[in-house]
Amino acid sequence: MSPDSTMYPGWPKSAADLVPLPQCKGPQLKPFKFHRSQKIEFLEYIGEGSHAHVFKVRIQESVYALKLFRFVYDRDWTGPTPETDDAAVLTKFANYSEPFNCECRAYGHLQETGHENLAIKCFGYLLLSEGNEKSMMNQFDDLHLKFNGNMNEAGLEPVRSRFLDENGRVPPIRGIVKEFGQRDENLTTVGARKLLSDIINLHRLGIINLDVAHRQVISGKLSDFSTAITIPHFQTSPELNPNLSHDQISAMEFETFQLSSNDYWCFDEMIEEINWDKRQKKKKIEVYALPDTQTRYVLRNKPPTRFYTLVDPRKGEGVTKEPPVKWYYDPDDDRLAGILSYKSDFSTFNEWVYKDKCIFPRKRGLHGK
Template structure:
């Protein structure tokens, strides 16, 4: 489930070990040490530090070991799925666990030559101890090294920053990366910085070939879910603009950038009924040019 402690440099392989894009291990030019300079903050998935490595300043994101109901997986679509079934959950781990999500998204940006779009790079069972390594040790803490950038205060985000976000969303989606957790806090030095929820193809939601046991109804449900999630990037963008305007428009002026002309929100879902079939949702997506 998690990378084991390396015994040699040969064990430092690109992660995650599943089909699709991967992120290479950090290569130290000199002494392989990390100097922690400052604690920058935390989120649901990780802690972020300002560090010095190889005489350069980086942001180091160290990931938590989340309980598996925080992942996108079978319980989201099938109420009888048992999250304690390790064999079942391991099939989804590679595509849903936040560290893997971020590695795969950054890996896709690197292989496509679009690293400019993003900063590179109680009462519950303690997840880390569930998956011991070959020597009975808990897995090592996983982290991603990123360039160190400037994160403006929310009130200092400019209309140009919102235009940049809206410009970049379709670029990510064209690269097969969506469900971006769009927010003003995402922007560091004008780029997306947090991709720990991102879906990157191939992925079990958008690539039904990964599971040949899917029924036609399941495939249709996942196709609809794909459209919902891609559309959500734009819907969330408008919600972020609305929230910013409510908080700061009186002092900073209103932001007029919108994903959907005429106001925030998405077109309402419509229901279609085919002869002999129950009503099903139709979903519309946003086409960027």
């Protein structure tokens, strides 16, 4: 494989080609270890999300959850503006922000720091062999599984076949092997408090943009990192580009704060939704990440001039027994304050342009470097 010049990992010619991924600065995930045969027995189709299909599988007598990633549209992840088909440019962005690579980086960082307990356990990535792919597609042919695009608009564009290898072959389907757990249907106050602690610790490790939602809580832990930003990252880390202006660094700081605080907004929204579903019951979950925001931002005619989130993920302080240090942010104008006053639904503040072999932020709707 040649990750620096190809958009996706290619077919391995030997075990030596199965290098940790992605091939960029920062954490990487090691390949799954097949001790004997690489045969995968597909037991059950679990479901799909925006970025992947999930299966219950058996490999060498052990049962796992196998997340097989789609070849998603460029618009489904943070790529260059304007759009391009230049594989080298796309790869620079994709190594950090394409969903499979996002998940590799997040899990790789949890493993290298010894904090795998903060998420559902991961056993490594795999590249699905042609035999296993054929077996899977035949077994579930009634589902008409598509690996191009996303869940809502599958198969509109032949993304997988855009970048072929030297033999004209499409790249292999990429997967991540995880512990097979149970969906947490009845989150309790104790479970919510533990989940919030995990989110705080993930931020302390520099992992944000977690897509916090009840649907991805498996066995009491977060299980999906396909949108995660793991620092160092071009969206958060000015040190990756020595040519940034002061305004560009400020724009990156704002977006980092926005994405960090959004995780806590999402947590609180999840709790509100669960409590609403339990409205006929007396026991409600009384755990909130940002409790004073429940009324403060809504009741005032003007948003506050100072905001906070529970951790500054850029510091990489690590998991400690000490309470987290809040990150306070003072927006420059009412427009920025207005953006921070409401959950952003994972929208981002900046566009990203590639110039002189570096990635630069550009505020949406503005022009220039």
